[in-house]
Amino acid sequence: MPVVEVVPGDITRIAADAIVNAANSSLLGGGGVDGAIHRVGGPEILAACRDLRATALPDGLPAGDAVATTAGLLPARWVIHTVGPVYSADDDRSAILRSAYTRSLVVADGLGARVVTFPLISSGVYGWPLDDAARQAVAAIRASVAGVERALMVAFDAAAEEALRRAAASDH
Numbered sequence: 001m002p003v004v005e006v007v008p009g010d011i012t013r014i015a016a017d018a019i020v021n022a023a024n025s026s027l028l029g030g031g032g033v034d035g036a037i038h039r040v041g042g043p044e045i046l047a048a049c050r051d052l053r054a055t056a057l058p059d060g061l062p063a064g065d066a067v068a069t070t071a072g073l074l075p076a077r078w079v080i081h082t083v084g085p086v087y088s089a090d091d092d093r094s095a096i097l098r099s100a101y102t103r104s105l106v107v108a109d110g111l112g113a114r115v116v117t118f119p120l121i122s123s124g125v126y127g128w129p130l131d132d133a134a135r136q137a138v139a140a141i142r143a144s145v146a147g148v149e150r151a152l153m154v155a156f157d158a159a160a161e162e163a164l165r166r167a168a169a170s171d172h
Contacts (some may be wrong), residue, residue, distance in 0.1 A: 002105065002116070002151040004141050006164040011154040015075040017113035018068070020104045022121045023081040027053060027058035027067075033119040033156075035159040037079060041072035045079055061113045064099035066107045078111055080104045084122030087129065094136055097122055101140035109146035120160050130159060134167035 011019060011033060018043035022033045027049040029038040038045055048069035053060065061067055064080040082100040100121050108116045120137060122128035128136075134153075141151045153168070155161035 002141055002144060002146065002148045004138055004168050005150060006161060006168055007117075007154050008154060008155045008161045009150045010034065010036075011117050011119050011156070012074055013156060014037050014117050014152060015026055016115040016117040016118045016152060017076060018078040018080050018108045018111065019071060019074055019076045020066075020116060020118045020121075021079050021081045022119045022124070023061065023083055024085050025062065027057065027061055027081055032124045037074065041074045041079065044070050044072035049081070063093075064096040064103060066100065066103040068107050068111055069148075070148075076117070078108075078113065080107050080116070082121065084126055084128070087122060094132075097128065097133070097136045098140035098143075101137055102144050102146075105141065105144045105146035105148050105151070110147050114149040114153040115152065116148050116150070117154050119156065124161065130163045132164070133161035134160070135170070138164070138170070139169040 021037045024030045062085045068078045084100045085096040123133040
């Protein structure tokens with residue numbers, strides 16, 4: 001079980017073995033965390049994503065799954081791209097959200113990564129309520145049996161940091 005740590009700041013500036021990207025299924029860049037990772041990491045990441053789309057993932061990456069590429073110019077060896085679900089008040093998609101974390105950890109473990117940074121997946125434009133997104137993230141990471149030692153939850157603002165700290169302080 002990885003140790004969960006809450007770290008405020010910019011995920012593109014925090015050193016780790018792997019950085020998790022809250023990607024969209026196209027893997028070809030977007031806004032928010034995805035845009036920042038592609039912008040800071042440079043063209044190598046997009047080239048690797050295009051290769052994946054041309055070979056293993058012609059239809060894109062399904063929500064809840066994860067895949068790794070180079071990290072380009074980021075302070076990490078790998079970017080692990082995962083797709084979180086769009087929030088729906090009418091359809092419980094929490095298992096898909098948790099899977100985005102657990103699949104990312106499995107991919108990280110397979111690469112030999114021991115320290116992984118995570119954004120708060122689906123809590124931006126995908127509309128997942130902040131407190132629940134934080135609870136789902138911490139629960140999924142704590143339930144993982146992957147050999148990752150530390151999962152750094154990077155809080156992009158004070159509200160995310162508070163939600164993550166509350167979730168991390170909880171026993172469940």
